[in-house]
Amino acid sequence: MTLLAERPGIIGPDEPDDHGPDDLHHEHHEGPTGILKWLTSTDHKVIGKSYMITSLILFFVAGLMAMVIRGQLLQPSGLGISFQTYNQLFTMHGSLMMYLFAGPFAFGGLANYILPLQVGAPDMAFPRLNALSYWLYLSGSITMLSGFLVAGGAASFGWVSYAPLSNATNTPGAGADLWLMALALTGFSAIFTGVNLVATVFYLRAPGMTMFRVPIFSWNMMVTGILILIAFPVLFAAVVMLFCDRHFGTHIFTVQGGGSPVLWQHLFWFFGHPEVYILALPYFGIVTDIFPVFSRKPLFGYRGMVFATMSIAALSTGVWAHHMFTTGVVLLPFFSLLSYLIAVPTGIKFFNWIGTMWGGQLSFKSPMLFSVGFLFVFLIGGVTGVLLASPPVDFQVHDTYFVVAHFHNVLVGTAVFAGFAGFYFWYPKMFGRMLRESLAKWHFWFLFVGFWLAFMPQYVLGLHGMPRRIADYAPDTGWGTLNLLSTIGAFTIGCSFLFFLANVFVSWRKPVPSGSNPWDAHALEWFTTSPPPHHNYTHLPTIRSERPTWDYNHPDHPTTPNKHQQRKIDAQKKEQEKETAGVGS
Amino acid sequence: MNATPTGSTDPSPSQDNLTADTVPGRGANGAAPSTRRRWKRKPLVAVGLLGGAMLLGGCDFYPTYWADRGATKQGQDIFKIYSGMMTTGIIVAVIVSLLITWSIVRYRRRSDEMPRQFHEHIGIEMTYTIIPVIIVAVLFYFTVLSENNVDSTVPASVTSAQGKPVVDITVTAFQWGWRFDYPNLGVGVAGELTNGPNDHGPQMVVPEGETVQITLVSNDTIHGFYVRDFNFSRYAQPGVTNVFDLNVVRLGTFDGQCTQFCGLYHTDMLFSVKSVTPDQFRQWASTQVAEGNTIQSSGSGAQNTAPSSSPNQIGCGQGNCPAGTAGAAPSSPSSTAKAAA
Numbered sequence: 001m002t003l004l005a006e007r008p009g010i011i012g013p014d015e016p017d018d019h020g021p022d023d024l025h026h027e028h029h030e031g032p033t034g035i036l037k038w039l040t041s042t043d044h045k046v047i048g049k050s051y052m053i054t055s056l057i058l059f060f061v062a063g064l065m066a067m068v069i070r071g072q073l074l075q076p077s078g079l080g081i082s083f084q085t086y087n088q089l090f091t092m093h094g095s096l097m098m099y100l101f102a103g104p105f106a107f108g109g110l111a112n113y114i115l116p117l118q119v120g121a122p123d124m125a126f127p128r129l130n131a132l133s134y135w136l137y138l139s140g141s142i143t144m145l146s147g148f149l150v151a152g153g154a155a156s157f158g159w160v161s162y163a164p165l166s167n168a169t170n171t172p173g174a175g176a177d178l179w180l181m182a183l184a185l186t187g188f189s190a191i192f193t194g195v196n197l198v199a200t201v202f203y204l205r206a207p208g209m210t211m212f213r214v215p216i217f218s219w220n221m222m223v224t225g226i227l228i229l230i231a232f233p234v235l236f237a238a239v240v241m242l243f244c245d246r247h248f249g250t251h252i253f254t255v256q257g258g259g260s261p262v263l264w265q266h267l268f269w270f271f272g273h274p275e276v277y278i279l280a281l282p283y284f285g286i287v288t289d290i291f292p293v294f295s296r297k298p299l300f301g302y303r304g305m306v307f308a309t310m311s312i313a314a315l316s317t318g319v320w321a322h323h324m325f326t327t328g329v330v331l332l333p334f335f336s337l338l339s340y341l342i343a344v345p346t347g348i349k350f351f352n353w354i355g356t357m358w359g360g361q362l363s364f365k366s367p368m369l370f371s372v373g374f375l376f377v378f379l380i381g382g383v384t385g386v387l388l389a390s391p392p393v394d395f396q397v398h399d400t401y402f403v404v405a406h407f408h409n410v411l412v413g414t415a416v417f418a419g420f421a422g423f424y425f426w427y428p429k430m431f432g433r434m435l436r437e438s439l440a441k442w443h444f445w446f447l448f449v450g451f452w453l454a455f456m457p458q459y460v461l462g463l464h465g466m467p468r469r470i471a472d473y474a475p476d477t478g479w480g481t482l483n484l485l486s487t488i489g490a491f492t493i494g495c496s497f498l499f500f501l502a503n504v505f506v507s508w509r510k511p512v513p514s515g516s517n518p519w520d521a522h523a524l525e526w527f528t529t530s531p532p533p534h535h536n537y538t539h540l541p542t543i544r545s546e547r548p549t550w551d552y553n554h555p556d557h558p559t560t561p562n563k564h565q566q567r568k569i570d571a572q573k574k575e576q577e578k579e580t581a582g583v584g585s
Numbered sequence: 586m587n588a589t590p591t592g593s594t595d596p597s598p599s600q601d602n603l604t605a606d607t608v609p610g611r612g613a614n615g616a617a618p619s620t621r622r623r624w625k626r627k628p629l630v631a632v633g634l635l636g637g638a639m640l641l642g643g644c645d646f647y648p649t650y651w652a653d654r655g656a657t658k659q660g661q662d663i664f665k666i667y668s669g670m671m672t673t674g675i676i677v678a679v680i681v682s683l684l685i686t687w688s689i690v691r692y693r694r695r696s697d698e699m700p701r702q703f704h705e706h707i708g709i710e711m712t713y714t715i716i717p718v719i720i721v722a723v724l725f726y727f728t729v730l731s732e733n734n735v736d737s738t739v740p741a742s743v744t745s746a747q748g749k750p751v752v753d754i755t756v757t758a759f760q761w762g763w764r765f766d767y768p769n770l771g772v773g774v775a776g777e778l779t780n781g782p783n784d785h786g787p788q789m790v791v792p793e794g795e796t797v798q799i800t801l802v803s804n805d806t807i808h809g810f811y812v813r814d815f816n817f818s819r820y821a822q823p824g825v826t827n828v829f830d831l832n833v834v835r836l837g838t839f840d841g842q843c844t845q846f847c848g849l850y851h852t853d854m855l856f857s858v859k860s861v862t863p864d865q866f867r868q869w870a871s872t873q874v875a876e877g878n879t880i881q882s883s884g885s886g887a888q889n890t891a892p893s894s895s896p897n898q899i900g901c902g903q904g905n906c907p908a909g910t911a912g913a914a915p916s917s918p919s920s921t922a923k924a925a926a
Contacts, residue, residue: 083849158846164823165806165848170760255824261807262825295692298704304714326809327820328827332732333725340721340728344714350681351713357688360700364693375685383674386721390670390728392663392735396652396816399809399844463651465813467844470852477840560702 042127045531047134048113049430052423055105058141062096063494065089070454070490073483076475086471087156088175092147094159095179098279099186100141102415106282107193107228108137110422111221113430115197117525118218120206120543122535125199126192133192140185147175155179158469160272161242163253163264168246177246180239187236190278194228197221206524208543215523215546216305220285223313227274227281230317235271238264262329269320277316279411281309283418284349287371290425291353292547293521294368295360298559301352302546308345308352315342325394332391339389346382350375365519366440370421373448374413381409384459399469402462405455412451420447420500428514431507432530439503446496453489457482522547648672653814656839656860658832659735660816666731667816670724677720735817738830739796752792752866755800758808758821758843761850765789766880770870773880779855785840786855792866793833801827809844812858818844833860 032040041047069089072078081089116124124130147154152173157166161179164170201214201222214222242264244250251257253264292299299305315338321330322339353375362368384406387393397403420443427435461482466473473479517526526549528537541552545559561569647654647668655661692700739751757764762777765787776787791797801810803821811818814837819827843854861869873879 083852087846087849087851156849162807162845165846170806170848261823295700296694297700298702300703301705301710303705304710326818327822327825328829329825332736333729336728336732337725340725341718343721344717347717348710348714351710354681354684354688355706355709357685357692359703360688360692361694361696361698362689362692364689372685372689376682379678379681379685383678386724387667387670387674390666390724390731392728392731393667393670395735395818396663396667398818399811399846460651465811465840465842467809467811467842469846470842472852554699557699557702559704562705562707 042123042131043534044112044116044124044127044130045430047130048109048111050134051104051112051137052109054138054141055101055109058096059101059105060497061145062093062101063497065093065096066490067494069093070487072471073473074487075480075484076473078472081471083471084153084156087469088148088154090469091155091158091179092144095144095155095182097411097415098159098275099183100137100144102279102411102419103190103275104137104186105415105419106279106286107190107197107221107224108134110286110419110426111197111217111224111282112193114426114525115218115221116200116204117429117528117532117536118215118523119201119204120209120524120537120540121200121204122537124196125204126196129192130196133189133196136185136189136192140182140189143178143185144182147178150174150178160268161264162268163242163245163261164255166242166246166264167254177243180243180246183239184236187232187239190228191232191236194225194232197225198229201225206537206540206543208548209524212303212306213543213546213548215285216288216299216302216309217282217285217523219306220281220288220309223309224278224281227278227313227316231271231274231278234267235275238267238271241267262324262327265324265327266320269323270317272323273320274313274316276410277312280414281312283374283414283422284309286418286422286425287353287374288349289523290367290371290421291356293425293519294363294365294371295357296520297356297360298522298545298547299352300355300358301348304348305352308348311345312342315345322389322394325391326398336389336391340386343382343386343389350379350382365424366435366437366444367421367425367519369441369444370417370424373444374417374421377409377417377451378413381406381411381413384409397462399467400462401458401466401468404468405458405462408455408458412455416447425519426525427507428518429525429530429532432514433507433511434514434518435503435507439499439506443496443499443503446492446499450489450492450494450496454486454493455489457486457489461486517549517553520550520553522550524548527552653816655816656812656814656833656835656837657817658834659830660814661834662731662734663816666727669727673720673724736829738798738828751796751798753798753800754789754791755802756789756810756821757802757804758810758847758854759804760806760848761843761854763787763789763854763856767870768880770874771879772870772873774873774878776856777854778850779853784855785857787857788838789841789856789858790866790869791831791833791858791860792863793836793860795832795863795866797831797833799827799829799831801829806847807845808847808854810841811844812839812841814839815858820845833858836860836862 031037038046038050068079068081069086072081072086112124112130116122144154150173152175154175155161155171155178157171157176166176201218205211205214241250241252245253245259251259253259253261255261288299288305319335319339319342321335324330325332325335364372384402388397388403388406424435424440427433461479464477464479464482466477466479473483514530516528516530518530519526523546524540524543525532527541541548544551547559551558647665648671649664650668650671652664652667653660655664753767753769755764755766755768757766759777762775763786764773764775766773774787774789779786799810801819801821802825803823805823807823808821809818810821814835815831815833817829817831819829821827837860839858839860841856841858843851847854
C-alpha cells in the first residue's frame, strides 16, 4: 500500500511536464560511500551490475578453459594435457557456463536491472533478499573455483555429476564436495532471485501496466522465476542426498546399499531440463524486446508470445527423461512426444520474430545484429534438437559430439548471441554511455564466423563416432581435420571477445553520453534517465500498451488495433458521441 | 573398417527394396488418379505419404548425411529415421532461413518513413501453430514405429524361424574396459586400458546374419556401449540389466567406444566388434576355449556373471592385453595411480 502511495505522479503526453526525465531531485541519499556502499546496497541496479560483472568474469574464465580444451583436441595427442586435468577442465567449463554464467547473467544481471524498470517498480519486491542472492552467488562461485586449489583438484565428473561416478569411492577429494556446496549456495541464490522476479511482476507493476502490457522480457523472466522455483529445490535435494552418500554413509545412489544410480539422473534432469529453459527463456525475452525496436514496429503476436512462453515452461517440466533415452529404463514414447511438442511453441516464437521484422524499417545496430545472429544459430540448435527428441536418433548420436554441437548451438545462440545483444542494448541505460558500433561489429562477425567454424564440424565428428568428454583420439580415427577446424573456430570466438573488452575499455575511457533513449526504444525503462535515479522514476507516462515510451514519443503512430479492439474503440466512440449529443440536446 | 564386401549377402536391403516397390506399385495399378484427387482434398495426406515413402523406401534412397547406413538390421532402421528426419530438418531450416534472410534484406531501413504498426494476424498465427504440430505428429509416428523395431528382442530361449540360434553375449563394462562372455559357448574375452594408437581394445566376435542378444551390465560406474557403424548406443549401468538384439548384416570390424563419461581413463575405453561368417564364428569360439579364454578364467570384472578364480588373471583376447595392466584390479582406486601420462 505504502508503495502505491509513494508512487510518482502519472503524467500524460498532453499534460505539462514540469520536471523533465533528467530531473534528479530524488537522488539525495545519506549513507555509506565507496566499497561500503557496494557491500550494503540493496538497490536492484547495483546488485544487477554486480551480478553482471561477476558472471561475465566467470564467462571469460570458462571461455579460457574452452580454449585449452580445444587446444588439446586440436590434433591427436594435442597439447599433452593429462587426463585428470582435462576431465577437470571440461567439468568446470560446463559448470561455470551452465550454473554460474548463463543463468545468473540473465536473471541475476539483466533481469535484476531491467525488470523493475520495465514494469515501473522502484526496486525488486524484496531488496534485501536480492542482496542476499548476490552474495550467495558470489560465495558459491568462489567455492566452485576454489576446487582448483585443493589436493586432487576440482570436480571431474562432468557438469551432470552422474552417480555412482560422483560418489566418494570413484571421486574422492574435496574438489567434488566444494562443487556440491557451490551448487547448494548458487541454487539458493537462484531461488531467491526467482521469488523476487515473480513477486515484482505480480505486485509492483505501475498503474496502467496490466499483465498484457508487460514487455515480453519481463513476462519471460516471470515465467523463468516460476521455473526456478520448480527446478532448483529438486537440484538442492539431489545435492544434499549425494553429499549424504559421500559423507554420512547413506546409500541413496549406490546399488550395494539398495539404492539406485538412475534416481540421480531422474532428479538431476528434472532440474536439468527446466534449467535449459531457465537459460533460454530470458534470452528469448531479450531478442523479443530488441526486434520491435530496430524494426520500428510493435511485436508481432504479443499474446501468442506469452502463450508460447507458458507452453514451453509447462512442457519443460515433462521432458527430462529425453536425456535418458539410452538408459533403457524410461518410457520412450511419452518423453519423445513431449520433447517434440516443445518445437511448436518455439516455432511460434520464431515466426513471431520474423513477423515483427516483416514490413518494418530494420536498422542493424549492434543489438539487432546479435539478435539476427541468434536467430540463425538457434534455428540450427532447434532443428537438431527435434532430431534428438527421436529415441532411435538419440541412440545413434547420444553422448557424441553431435550432442555437444547441438547444445552449443542452443546455448551459445541464447546466452552468447542473445545475451550480448541484450548487453549492447541495455548498456547505455545502465551506464549512460554508448558502446562503439564499429568494435561491436567486429565482435559480431568474429563471433558469428567463429561459431559456425567451431561447431558445424562437431556435428560431423559426432556422426563419425567421436564420443564427448574424451581427452584424446587415435590418428587412424580420421577425426583430426575436423577437430582442427573446430579449434580454429573456437580461437576465432575467443578473439571476438577481445573486441568486446576493447569496446568496454574505450567506452570507459572516452565516454559518449547516450541520453535516456538512444535507440528510440519502446518499453518503459527508456522513459527514465540513463542511468536511472534512485528508485528509478520521478514520473511515469500513461501506459496504454506494451510500449509506453513509444506511445509517448510517437503519438501519431500507435499500434494498429485488431478487429476486436477496433470494435471496442468504435463502440466507445459511439457512446461518447451519444453522451455529448445527449448533453447538447 | 567401413569397407563392406559388396558381395556379402545382405538380407535387409532386399527386403527394403520389396517394400519400396510396393509403394509406387500401388499407384501404378490404376490408383494414381484417385490418389491425386485425395491429395487435392487433403494436402496433409501428401505430407504423410511423402514422409512414409521416405521412411519405407530402400536404404540407398536415403542421403547418408555423414552417418553410416547401418551394419546391423537395427542400425539400418535407425539410419532411415535419421536420414528422413535430417531431410525434414534441412527443409525446415532452409525455409526459415530464407524467411529471415528475406526480411533482413527486403526491409532494411531505407528511409525514415514509419512502417505500418500492425501487430497480429490470427489466421497466420494459427497456420504456423498448426503446421508444426502436423510435422511433429508425423515424425512422432515414424519414431514410434522405428523405436519399436529397434527395441524388440527375440526371447532368449527361442530360435529364429530359419533355425538359426540366438547367440547370447553378456557384455560387462568396468573401469576401464570390457568383458564379452558367451555363456552358451563358454567363451569369455576381456581387455582394458588400451595403450597406444594401434590398440583398439578387446574384441567382440559375432556371427553375421544371426541374431546376437546382448545383455549389458556394468560393474562400477555408468558406461556407454556404442558402435558407430551400428548407429546404436546403450548405457551399461550398475543395478540395471539392458537386453537388446543386434543382427549384424555386414562382414567387417567395427570400432566401438565408451561414450558415457566414466572416470579418469574414459578416453581409453575402446573395443571393437568383428563380424565373421557363422562357420568362422564357431571355429573362433572353439579356438578361444582351447586357448583358455573361457568365462571362468577371465578374471576381473566377472563378479556379476561368473565366479572369478583370480582377479589377477585377465583373459586378453586377440592378444590385445596391454602391458602392465594385467595385474591391476580395475575397480580399486589404486589403479588410478597411472595418472596423467
